[in-house]
Structures are given as C-alpha cells and as structure tokens.
Amino acid sequence: MEPCRLAASDLACRRGERLLFRGLSLDIVGGQALHVTGSNGTGKSSLIRILAGLLRPYAGEVERQGSTGLLDQTMALDEHLPLGRALAFWAGLDGAIADSVLIRLGLADLLDVPVRYLSTGQRKRAALARLLGQNAQVWLLDEPLNGLDRDAVALVEALIAEHIAGGGLALVASHQPIAVPGMAVLDLPDYARGLAA
Secondary structure (H helix, E strand, C coil): CCCCEEEEEEEEEEECCEEEEEEEEEEEECCCEEEEECCCCCCHHHHHHHHHCCCCCCEEEEEEECCEEEECCCCCCCCCCEHHHHHHHHHHHHCCCCHHHHHHCCCHHHCCCEHHHCCHHHHHHHHHHHHHHHCCCEEEEECCCCCCCHHHHHHHHHHHHHHHHCCCEEEEECCCCCCCCCCEEEEHHHHCCCCCC
C-alpha cells in the first residue's frame, strides 16, 4: 500500500451560531488508527465531513495523502434496488467487491433482497462492503458500530485492525467503545471546553 497520511491543524467547526470545537490538530499515518469520542452533538460527524473535504472548516487546514473512503450515516444505497444491484452500481465506480467480502460480511444470501427490506445492521454491513471494494488507504468511519450486534461489532473491529496492519489508516468517530489494538483516542469535548467563556 502506498504511504498515506491524514493531518489537520488548528481546526474549528461552527454550526449555525454555535462553535462546536476549536484548536483541534491531528496527524495520522499509515498503520495508525484514531478513535474520536464524544456524545451526540459534539461535532464528530462534522469533523468527519471536514476531514473528507465535504464541509469547510470554520478555521484551520486539512491535508490528506492517499485515496479516501468514507462510511457515514447515509450509506448511499438505492432503497428500491436489490442489494446486489445497489452494490454493483458502486462497484462500477469504486472497484469490484470480492465474493469473499460478501460472504465474510454475511451478505451473500441477501443480494436479491431490496435494500429497503434490510435491517440497520445489514445496511451497515453493505456499506462496509462498498468501503472494502474501494481499496481506499484512508478510512473515515462515522459511527460504524450503530445498529450492529456483538458479532458484527467484532467483525468491524477486526476489519479496522487488518486495514491498519496492511498500511492503511483509520479515523473512527463513535460514541461507542471500539477495541482495536494500538488505537489512539481523541475526546472531542476537550476541544469545546471554554468556548462559552
């Protein structure tokens, strides 16, 4: 895998008239993972969108090196298509999703089921399949454990660990605990303290 890096310096994020965080800096390279924690409404999703280049920061700069894959709350799967066709659309843009990935994620028997009938956990695993098909070096994961049972959580943790062991990097924004060896933690509320002063 090519070298990859995700860096941010002195980031600030504003939503409406409210400043969510400021002074946030980070620097992650291939082989590293960072868990961004904080309760709902602290700006975790906004941070992910800023790092992905989908939202402009109120202040600060972001630098990305390497291809980037985003898993967020939208999942971007056509509700009216069977899962296999919905994934095939993205495979045409991102790259093929291996049959072994579909089997590992428990999706191989669901390819004929319309996306609208899939459970939250099944949809989340389908979004993970798309992410894996991208072969992206930089993973930005927004609440990847929501809607997953214990076995699926363990699978996501294993996928992240494998990704960083292979030279990729992962930034995971989640209010839930996540067990990945060597993963650093950034508590987003630390960057909101004193904003009202």
